[in-house]
Amino acid sequence: MSTGAIAGGTRMRIGRRRFLWLAGGAATGGACALLWNRFATPAWHEPVFVARAQRYGDDIAGPMLAGMRELGIGESEIRGKRILLKPNLVDTGEGVVHVNAHPLVVRAAAEAFLRLGAGEVIVGEGTGLVRDGLMVLEACGLGDVLAAEKLRFVDLNYDEVRVERNRGGYMGLETLALPVALRRADWIVSVAKLKTHHWVGVTLAMKNFFGVMPGRVYGWPKNVLHYAGIGEAILDINATVRPHFAIVDGIIGMEGDGPVNGTPKQAGVLVMGRNPAAVDATCARIMGIDPSKVGYLAEAQRRIGPIRESQIEQRGESTGALRTDFLLHDFIPAQRGLRLAPTRG
Amino acid sequence: MVALSPEASEVAKRCLAQIEGRGLAGGGFSGSDGGDFRPDATAWAVMALRATGVAPDRMYAARDRLVKAQSPDGSVPVSPDQPKAVWPTALAALAWHGEAPFADAETRALGYLLGSGGIRWQERADEAEMAVDPRLWGWSWVLGTFSWVEPTALALMALTAGGHATHARAKEAAALLLDRQLAGGGWNFGATRVYRNVHAASPEMTGLVLVAARDHVPRETVDKSIGYVRGTVGRYMTPLALGWGLLGLAAWDDAPDGAAAWLGECLGRQGLYGPYDTTYLALLVLAAMAHHSGVGPLFSGVRS
Structure with a gap:
């Protein structure tokens, strides 16, 4: 057992053998046949859109909407749908912009979906470290955005829960208790932050879904998932929740000792x-991190989505041009050896 | 004893009306309007009703519903399909406390608490990674996981109310809570330092521990934490931060000006965030009553 389990996390220690065993077991049980088949299809490509966005005060909804259209998302797909935005809120972050998904990015996402005809946009989060999720909302400024835009908030820590079969099979938990708000939504959207993480290397769109797991079932922090393995939990949650879209706020991210105590890093991207x-792998490359060296992302390639450059169809800006290496600490084991090789030329 | 102000009385009355509207036909309370039975919500509702002087017979069905939720080993899990999530056990014990028909249920819950707890380590962790002492035994949210501040504080409150204040487990719980206290004052969920960074305190956890530790530690050991809450209370008009902040201060005989007005403002924010969870409403009732009743009786129902 690592000390990380105490401090609110367990370092990602998924060995290849364990992954093969776990994945094999799941596959044998037919638990993830669809995902598996998808992986097995050599032509599995996923498009990812990267937009430049330098300041939170700029028009964010415009580039976001352009990106969604570029990804083939239009009125015909969104009209009348109930959209659940799941922002990454981890701490109060008063006066700083690098801790939580920025409220203006959440607002822009809501605006973009509403402009595409969404029937309703809801914001849902279940904070894991800070017990008082409403306090985090108020302190980071998202509360004001909710009020101004009349967006409904659901505290996922306290929502009614529904027990679902764990479609991932990595953690050894047969079921996951999930908030009913997830299943009442037509679209589940990760609104994440571009950050390094001291237990698993990076926290992006996939890791953000830790926040959908109800605290009253899993505790504060969600220590059941830490003991089961953070990386395994990330994979299981994503395989079970099956989110529809991801937006990562990389206008100002966090480097170093993330996800709470790192330092701001301007990346200027959405x-x-x-x-x-695919989104997370692209983010990692922008951060100068090799996604294949991040344990859970390497495994995600098999079950969740492609992380290889050759399988990601890059749209919008080129990641190479936007790469800005995020600080990785040698004294943090999960961050050692993650650096992406320098690009040539 | 301080008289309950009209403002505080109004807050308590409005909260109680919402809570009572969530009473279920089969006994017990839901956490939300139209929701299902929840043991934690029920225990909190009972504590709120008791604090405002509601007659025990009006709470019988709720307490009895908690008995029905109790497992043979004495624990009270979040739900039958989550038998390892036993953290409501301490809350149920507090809700049963002082009522003769439920003495056996309380005794079995306390017995369960005394014999169970979070994972503890044989050796101290690597100091370079983290600072807490994992050898100390407290309670976890869910069986098979580590001891965290909130479940340990709630268990300590239940043991204290139930006459086990001097038990070795209560003493170790108090030691664990002090171990998790931040050097600058305050508590968070239970991690003081990870790698080279100190985690921040939070008002709700600090207030809770100040309540739980009241009968177990000398004031000078928590002075900085009292100061932390003093400096943050009223800054956030949210039920947990404000409710626990006020209760934590009241536990150490501190009553900030304007508390009742803050509670009213907090309650009004349901217009923004939607109807509060029953546990939040109950916490606001107890915070409104804190200086009228004294903090100890609020949680135990027994006046000293």
């Missing part, structure tokens, strides 16, 4: 796509 693994 990254979005339908597949969270």
Whole structure:
């Protein structure tokens, strides 16, 4: 057992053998046949859109909407739908912009979906470290945005829960208790933050879904998932929740000792796509991190979505041009050896 | 004893009306309008009703519903399909406390608490990674996981109310809570330092621990934490931060000006966030009553 389990996390220690065993077991049980078949299809490609966005005060909804259209998302798909935005809110982050998904990015996402004809946009989060999720909302400024835009908030820590079969099979938990708000939504959207993480290397669109797991079932922090393995939990949650879209706020991200105590890092990007693994892999490259060296992302390639460059169809800006290496600490084991090789030329 | 102000009385009355509207036909309370039975919501509702002087017979069905939710080993899980999520056990014990028909249920719950707890380590963790002492035994949210601040504080409150204040487990719980206290004052969920960074305190956890530790630690050991809550209470008009902040201060005989007005403002924010969970409403009732009743009786129902 690592010390991380105490401090609110367990370092990602998924060995290849364990993954093969777990994945094999799941496959044998037919638990993830669809995902598996999808992986097995050599032509599995996913588009990801990268937009430049330098300041939170700029028009964010415009580039976001352009990106969604570029990804084939239009009125015919969104009209009348109930959209659940799941922002990454981890701490109060008063006066700083690098801790939580920025409220203006959440607002822009809501605006973009409403402009595409969404019937309703809801914001849902279940904070894991800070017990008082409403306090985080108020402190980071999202509460004001909710009020101004009349967006309904659902505290996922306290929502009624529904027990569902764990479609991932990595953690050894047969079922997951999930908030009913997820299943009442037509579209589930990860609104994540571009950050390094001291237990699993990076926290992006996939890791953000830790916040859908109800605290009253899994505790604060969601320590059941830490003991089962953070990486395994990320994979299981994503395989079970099956999100529809991901938006990563990389205008100002966090480097170093994330997800709470790192330092601001301007990347000036918004990254979005339908597949969270492909989105996260693209984000990692922008951060100068090799996604294949991040344990859960490497495994995501098999089950959740492609992380190889050759399987990600890059739209919008080129990631190479936007790469800005995020600080990785040698004294944090989960961050050692993650650096992406320098690009040539 | 301080008289309950009209403002505080109004807050308590409005909260109680919402809580009572969530009473279920089969006994017990839901956490939300139209929701299902929840043991934690029921225990909190009972504590709120009791604090405002509701007659025990009006709470019988709720307490009895908690008995029906109790497992043979004495624990009270979140739901039958989550038998390892036993953290409501301490809340149920507090809700049963002082009522003769439920003495056996309380005894079995306390017995369960005394014999169970979070995972503890044989050796201290690597100091370079983290600072807490994992050898100390407290309670976890869910069986098979680590001891965290909130379930440990709630268990300590239940044991104290139930006459086990001097038990070795209560003493170790108090030691664990002090171990998790941040050097600058305050508590968070239970991690003080990870790698080279100190985690921040939070008002709700600090207030809770100040309540739980009241009968177990000398004031000088928590002075900085009292100061932390003093400096943050009223800053956030949210039920957990404000409710636990006020209760934590009241536990150490501190009553900030304007508390009742803050509670009213907090309650009004349901217009923004939607109807509060029953546990939040109950917490606001107890916070409104804190200086009228004294913090100890609020949670135990027994006046000293």
